[in-house]
Amino acid sequence: MKVFVIGSHGQIGKLLVDLLVARGDEVVAAIRDEKQAPEMEERGAAVQIFDLMSQPDEMAKAIGNADAVVFTAGSGGATGYDQTLMIDLDGAVKSMLASKIAGVTRFVLVSAMNSENPEKWTEEIKPYYVAKYFADNYLENQTDLDYTIVKPGILTNEPGKGGVLIGEDHGSISRQDVAEVVAETLHHDNTIKKSFSVVEGAQPISEGISDIQ
Template sequence: MKVLVVGANGTTGKQVVEKVANSKQHEAYAMIRDEKQAGALKKLGANVVLGDLEQDVSDALRGMDAVIFAAGSGGHTGDEKTIAVDQNGAKNIIDEAKNQGVKRFVMLSSMGTDAPEQGPEGLQLYLRAKAIADEYLKQSNLQYTIVRPGTLSNDQATGKIDINNDIEDKSQTIPRADVAAVLVECLNEEATIGKTFEMLAGETEIEQAIKFTH
């Protein structure tokens, strides 16, 4: 599949790009706003397309089979930017994916979006924006998967996660590399279509965990 990675220049996004590019099933397309970002992403094995979340993204999505949305303000860029990226930017990509006939959409969301008002005060708007985008995706008729990791770390990948009811301690973290691996693996696992799940570092191999067999 031709896979467009949105948020490709971010810390997690770059790892997603690299994993898509290294997979045998997929071809990586990195969406960037600035051509100066192209060199590093091409070195990871990606094709590069120009597009701005807050503008017309029709050219970026043309010919794509799938989208991995890994963009995010992280809740630390101010309220206006959070809504522009995490809420309206996501909606913009979802709408254009529908217009272009893209079938598959994997969304990087966040643990806590099911109850934003219970989140840390500084992150409540971010979680609310993510929640609105997630719900918009669910209503889109796209073949979606919504992945909600806990706090991201820069630790080395373990290849093992816990999801949903297997999570006992939500204060745990998860390496970005494992999150990236899950996002890409969701493209290969039909059992994830129509699913929304939380995840943290854990004890189950990624491929097995996302089969939802237990």
């Protein structure tokens, strides 16, 4: 499978690239800065300059003949509200449109737990939840892509435990395990047209993904 990873230089993105390469997938790491290319090439990925501020038709040219697109880009905690909306919402939606133009149907979006429940949003990162809410909604209701929306709990940098609990609305999960969940999701067609939350748990990741209905 040829996978185009948007946000490949982020924390989850790098872990995902490593996992997909190890599985034998052909990985194209979307990067915004040429200086990031050597690191991603060392990880075994091809690289492609990709600007979330460009227009969908230009983005589609970069996506090319991929079999699947993963969007795990994020503005990060150090940017302002405007960047959150431009990357986590506008960038995500334009990536969906670009995928359609490129003829790619499989699209996996990394979102956030409780993005669909405004009453559970925390005030300090409310713009982040707003962006996720509308990006998720657009993917589910305004596209015909074969989507999966992965909604991890509170992210940690602990080593992956290899176990998950699907469907919980509270809890945490390591970025390593999130990357593994996304990798498994790409290889499980039962996750198409599905949205699910995920936290650390006891069920092996591959089994948990296989059980999604």
